[in-house]
Amino acid sequence: MAAPIPKNKRRRIALGCEGSANKLGIGVIAHDAVTGEPTVLSNVRHTFVSPPGTGFLPKDTAAHHRSFFVRVAKQALADAGISISEIDCICYTRGPGMGGPLTSVAIGARTLSLLWGNIPLVGVNHCVGHIEMGRAITGAQNPVVLYVSGGNTQVIAYAEQRYRIFGEALDIAVGNCLDRFARTLEISNDPAPGYNIEQLARRGQTLLDLPYAVKGMDCSFSGILTRADELAAQMKKELSQGKETFTPADLCFTLQETVFAMLVEITERAMAHVGSNQVLIVGGVGCNERLQEMMCAMAAERGGSVYATDERFCIDNGIMIAHAGLLAYETGFQTPLDESTCTQRFRTDEVFVKWRN
């Protein structure tokens, strides 16, 4: 399809819809028509929180997204103060993520596209959304990217129009490890299990013994989780016997120190390979201040620095989908309606990053 005919406007505008996990996010972004400078016009999110000791299941999560889509969309449009006729494209998360939740949001995006006069759709890779938003907000030029969330753990560097994966978790994501351990300890999932682990970890006093599982450029977390769960069971047993034992805070502290050290190591390895001393941390786990602190210490030793965004952009959101989608749209990319499906597996390096040199 030919590149879109540039409208005689000061700015291009995209609506973005995200729902690959338990966060439903809808946002509106504007790109200056001449400079491409991005402006966030609105960024609205609603999170599906499950009770302590449980995780969010696909069917319930999809139902949540359907239930809140209209509300969140209306708020996003109202906050942005735009009219429908100004929207150039509607972007949605194609993948990766959970099937049912992804599809529920895609149906919403398709319906809006059709209702509003066949506005073009753009399917976006969730990981690329995080990366592009991180770059836009922090201004980082060509950093090594650590993308860490409940669903993904990847070390990424840009080369020749692809975001190449240099290292990754071999089994479960680091955020998944943390979230599942929160369930073991029955820590609240509100606002997020990882956030509550971080707060509890600050009160930890004892560094216990956990396996350390870096394997070359990659790392593994499921064995660490198993051991952490064993320690938690041991702690509960000793408490019930009235013995002195370690605390949940000690466990959280130990788990964070261990998995974050692993992330710092594989990030540093990629930096050495690529010859970069800049790190950009994106994804929900990137909000964690202890992780940022440890990464900063490593980067400083190499004469570099760390870029991170705040919870508005770290945590899954619609604006990153709008931004990455609009970047693609501006190079002539569109997703025909009949092809606007979703996929649970969508590798970061599958995307042709035409908008960069």
Place this chain on the structure above:
Amino acid sequence: MATDSSALEFPCSLTLNIPFPDARLSSIALQAIRVDKELSAMVQRHLSTVAPSEDTTEKSVLQVEYKATTNRMLRVAVNSFMDSLAFVLEVMEELDADVLEPPSS
């Protein structure tokens, strides 16, 4: 389209006719929902728009025909369809162009 062997393999079936105010809306619902394939090979679905009666040519009714190998698969598929349909209807009611930006009278 339905052959004898197809009826044997997928003995459980259900046809739903969902009326919309006009053909524009029934067509939008059709286009939004049909993109995603049925997840199970044990279920077949056919979506189309049809006229509500012989008196009109406007195809304002969304028709969906489900065929499945078991009643359980049929129920699961139809329930899932109803969830998506209810969602599409809500989006239409609340976010259609003339609802968000009422034409000045």
